[in-house]
Amino acid sequence: xxxxxxxxxxxxxxxxxxxxxxxxxxxxxxxxxxxxxxxxxxxxxxxxxxxxxxxxxxxxxxxxxxxxxxxxxxxxxxxxxxxxxxxxxxxxxxxxxxxxxxxxxxxxxxxxxxxxxxxxxxxx
Amino acid sequence: xxxxxxxxxxxxxxxxxxxxxxxxxxxxxxxxxxxxxxxxxxxxxxxxxxxxxxxxxxxxxxxxxxxxxxxxxxxxxxxxxxxxxxxxxxxxxxxxxxxxxxxxxxxxxxxxxxxxxxxxxxxxxxxxxxxxxxxxxxxxxxxxxxxxxxxxxxxxxxxxxxxxxxxxxxxxxxxxxxxxxxxxxxxxxxxxxxxxxxxxxxxxxxxxxxxxxxxxxxxxxxxxxxxxxxxxxxxxxxxxxxxxxxxxxxxxxxxxxxxxxxxxxxxxxxxxxxxxxxxxxxxxxxxxxxxxxxxxxxxxxxxxxxxxxxxxxxxxxxxxxxxxxxxxxxxxxxxxxxxxxxxxxxxxxxxxxxxxxxxxxxxxxxxxxxxxxxxxxxxxxxxxxxxxxxxxxxxxxxxxxxxxxxxxxxxx
Numbered sequence: 001x002x003x004x005x006x007x008x009x010x011x012x013x014x015x016x017x018x019x020x021x022x023x024x025x026x027x028x029x030x031x032x033x034x035x036x037x038x039x040x041x042x043x044x045x046x047x048x049x050x051x052x053x054x055x056x057x058x059x060x061x062x063x064x065x066x067x068x069x070x071x072x073x074x075x076x077x078x079x080x081x082x083x084x085x086x087x088x089x090x091x092x093x094x095x096x097x098x099x100x101x102x103x104x105x106x107x108x109x110x111x112x113x114x115x116x117x118x119x120x121x122x123x124x
Numbered sequence: 125x126x127x128x129x130x131x132x133x134x135x136x137x138x139x140x141x142x143x144x145x146x147x148x149x150x151x152x153x154x155x156x157x158x159x160x161x162x163x164x165x166x167x168x169x170x171x172x173x174x175x176x177x178x179x180x181x182x183x184x185x186x187x188x189x190x191x192x193x194x195x196x197x198x199x200x201x202x203x204x205x206x207x208x209x210x211x212x213x214x215x216x217x218x219x220x221x222x223x224x225x226x227x228x229x230x231x232x233x234x235x236x237x238x239x240x241x242x243x244x245x246x247x248x249x250x251x252x253x254x255x256x257x258x259x260x261x262x263x264x265x266x267x268x269x270x271x272x273x274x275x276x277x278x279x280x281x282x283x284x285x286x287x288x289x290x291x292x293x294x295x296x297x298x299x300x301x302x303x304x305x306x307x308x309x310x311x312x313x314x315x316x317x318x319x320x321x322x323x324x325x326x327x328x329x330x331x332x333x334x335x336x337x338x339x340x341x342x343x344x345x346x347x348x349x350x351x352x353x354x355x356x357x358x359x360x361x362x363x364x365x366x367x368x369x370x371x372x373x374x375x376x377x378x379x380x381x382x383x384x385x386x387x388x389x390x391x392x393x394x395x396x397x398x399x400x401x402x403x404x405x406x407x408x409x410x411x412x413x414x415x416x417x418x419x420x421x422x423x424x425x426x427x428x429x430x431x432x433x434x435x436x437x438x439x440x441x442x443x444x445x446x447x448x449x450x451x452x453x454x455x456x457x458x459x460x461x462x463x464x465x466x467x468x469x470x471x472x473x474x475x476x477x478x479x480x481x482x483x484x485x486x487x488x489x490x491x492x493x494x495x496x497x498x499x500x501x502x503x504x505x506x507x508x509x510x511x512x513x514x515x516x517x518x519x520x521x522x523x524x525x526x527x528x529x530x531x532x533x534x535x536x
Binding site: 045046047048049050 | 317370371374375379381382385418421422423425426435
């Protein structure tokens with residue numbers, strides 16, 4: 001299994017989400033993060049005084065997929081929608097994962113990240 | 125007793141009071157997230173201390189019978205006799221109404237100082253400082269300008285408190301911030317406006333309340349009050365637009381923080397002259413005040429390296445001084461016959477000189493008084509928080525409160 005971790009611009013949030021849904025990826029975690037790259041932020045002006053803001057707000061997507069081929073599809077989808085050509089577009093990292101568990105059923109491995117058994121009605 | 129005047133002044137007193145929470149939010153939004161509750165608290169506690177002290181001894185010292193042109197007396201201790209005494213300051217309203225109106229000025233003035241020391245002053249130290257400073261600086265200056273003391277006798281004029289409120293607190297703020305020293309990491313992180321809408325809310329409440337501050341200082345519901353209302357509105361507007369223009373020239377875009385600041389600066393600058401200068405002069409006073417204060421905040425502050433965290437000196441001190449000087453230029457007996465001389469623009473230099481003298485005297489009193497009060501407080505406890513407390517933030521270290529739950533909603 002592979003984890004695709006993408007740090008993208010805040011304004012790319014909706015587009016990336018939609019792009020991942022379009023390639024049938026389900027199971028995404030999004031978080032708000034602050035970060036910087038090699039450019040180290042930008043100059044910010046308040047009431048005539050300038051200061052350097054080194055950390056910029058970004059959005060991080062985390063997707064776990066079953067095969068390297070799927071990881072590749074995700075990366076292409078994310079790059080396709082969020083690339084603007086300007087500094088600050090972000091980065092994507094890919095890891096191998098050795099274990100995944102679905103909490104509700106206890107399933108492990110690839111079964112945990114694929115659509116699981118339907119919910120039973122007894123608790124409703 | 126005139127019902128219209130009394131009703132008007134009473135309502136204006138409430139308007140002046142709302143300026144203190146307004147100031148609290150203005151400063152709170154401008155400061156750092158970890159200090160927001162503390163920044164607001166430094167104004168809020170002044171409500172309690174200011175009102176209590178005023179009603180015990182403050183009114184008496186400010187407006188009691190004159191002693192040496194410097195201070196009043198103790199005849200109104202615990203407001204004794206206020207409800208039966210004759211009102212010489214505002215003949216058409218009860219003395220208590222005058223006292224309540226003036227009380228709100230005594231509440232907001234020490235709160236202004238807190239803007240410069242944000243983020244590093246021990247709350248206990250600030251508490252005692254405000255108590256002492258009210259006695260040593262505010263009540264004497266209020267007496268000297270409004271209570272029939274020395275500064276009024278030399279012919280200087282201050283309609284709604286440019287001297288009494290803004291110069292005294294602004295200069296005291298500068299002195300205190302120098303005594304405290306700069307915040308940790310000042311060179312790298314000088315500005316963190318953490319909540320822009322809060323700044324705007326604060327400016328809005330300040331603007332609303334300031335109409336009571338300025339118009340109410342006519343002490344009657346008359347044409348002078350309306351004139352003060354008009355000059356206040358014009359100066360605030362001119363200053364807001366001026367700051368927005370400055371923002372565009374210096375960094376390309378007009379900012380909400382800048383617009384809010386501009387409004388406040390225009391209000392500060394028109395305060396001493398609102399009931400003395402013609403309406404046209406209000407445009408000039410407001411427009412120029414933003415330019416002067418922008419320069420003070422961006423260039424002078426950096427050059428001299430003092431950490432006036434939220435620009436209490438840059439906005440209120442400099443704004444008050446500039447407004448006081450321009451009052452000496454534009455004041456007109458045609459607007460208010462109660463003044464002794466016309467301003468410089470009408471051909472008379474006497475008022476201008478008196479204004480300069482009053483400003484200098486107020487500055488000296490503020491400097492000396494602040495040093496004395498701070499040294500006295502230093503005998504009780506250190507003025508500054510420990511380094512760790514400063515890093516963690518004053519909300520937690522001074523008040524044990526977290527202002528906001530963490531941003532992803534985990535309440536802790």
